[in-house]
Amino acid sequence: MRDKAFIIAIDGPAASGKGTLARNLAKHYGFHHLDTGLTYRAVAKALIDQGLSLNDEELAAQVAAALDLKGLDRSVLSAHDIGTAASIVAVMPKVRTALVQAQRKFALNLPGNVIDGRDIGTVVCPDAEVKLYITASPEVRAERRFNEMRAKNPDADYNVVLADLKHRDERDMNREASPLKPASDAHLIDTSKMGIEAAFLEAKTLIDAALRN
Numbered sequence: 001m002r003d004k005a006f007i008i009a010i011d012g013p014a015a016s017g018k019g020t021l022a023r024n025l026a027k028h029y030g031f032h033h034l035d036t037g038l039t040y041r042a043v044a045k046a047l048i049d050q051g052l053s054l055n056d057e058e059l060a061a062q063v064a065a066a067l068d069l070k071g072l073d074r075s076v077l078s079a080h081d082i083g084t085a086a087s088i089v090a091v092m093p094k095v096r097t098a099l100v101q102a103q104r105k106f107a108l109n110l111p112g113n114v115i116d117g118r119d120i121g122t123v124v125c126p127d128a129e130v131k132l133y134i135t136a137s138p139e140v141r142a143e144r145r146f147n148e149m150r151a152k153n154p155d156a157d158y159n160v161v162l163a164d165l166k167h168r169d170e171r172d173m174n175r176e177a178s179p180l181k182p183a184s185d186a187h188l189i190d191t192s193k194m195g196i197e198a199a200f201l202e203a204k205t206l207i208d209a210a211l212r213n
């Protein structure tokens, strides 16, 4: 029995497939899973629900510090608009400090954790045993998002989804605080032409090797 949690850090842009991969890996290895995007989304939603500004860093940081990671409801927080609002609070250093503290605490859970987001391998868990960076072209990612949205909304427009995704990438990759980028020791997996099963097998090979060490 390990006395230190085994950590699999998964980073990548929106709709890269990292969320599904993270959930599948957590299930396979019997590890806990934290989608850190939900923590930023929960802060944005709490502000919106209370009719408060998304641009007040002090206020957003207070909400972030009070957040309970156990209460994150993906079915509510996954709405597209909440993602856009989340990317506004995610540029704020004080919000990031508060959420990173809670995420690092989560990462101590035994026997291990799969944690996905944008800065897990670089900032939250720089000592993670395995770091994966999942990516795909903007067009492939927009098509995935579009297909998901079209199931609920027949008026969804691919070009709007693509433009929005590129805008979000731009904000995530070029912000000053913890921008999205692969850790120097991350394994890159490009899912543009790869199914989720193939990505899972590639990740599993890397993780199994790390678990043997």
Ligand code: DC
Residues within 6 Å of the ligand: 014, 036, 037, 038, 040, 041, 083, 086, 087, 088, 090, 116, 117, 118, 119, 120, 168, 172
């Ligand atoms: O992955 P997502 O769409 O749920 O993320 C929502 C927003 O939160 C997105 O703009 C990126 C940001 N985010 C972040 O800055 N750092 C993380 N570790 C996770 C998400």
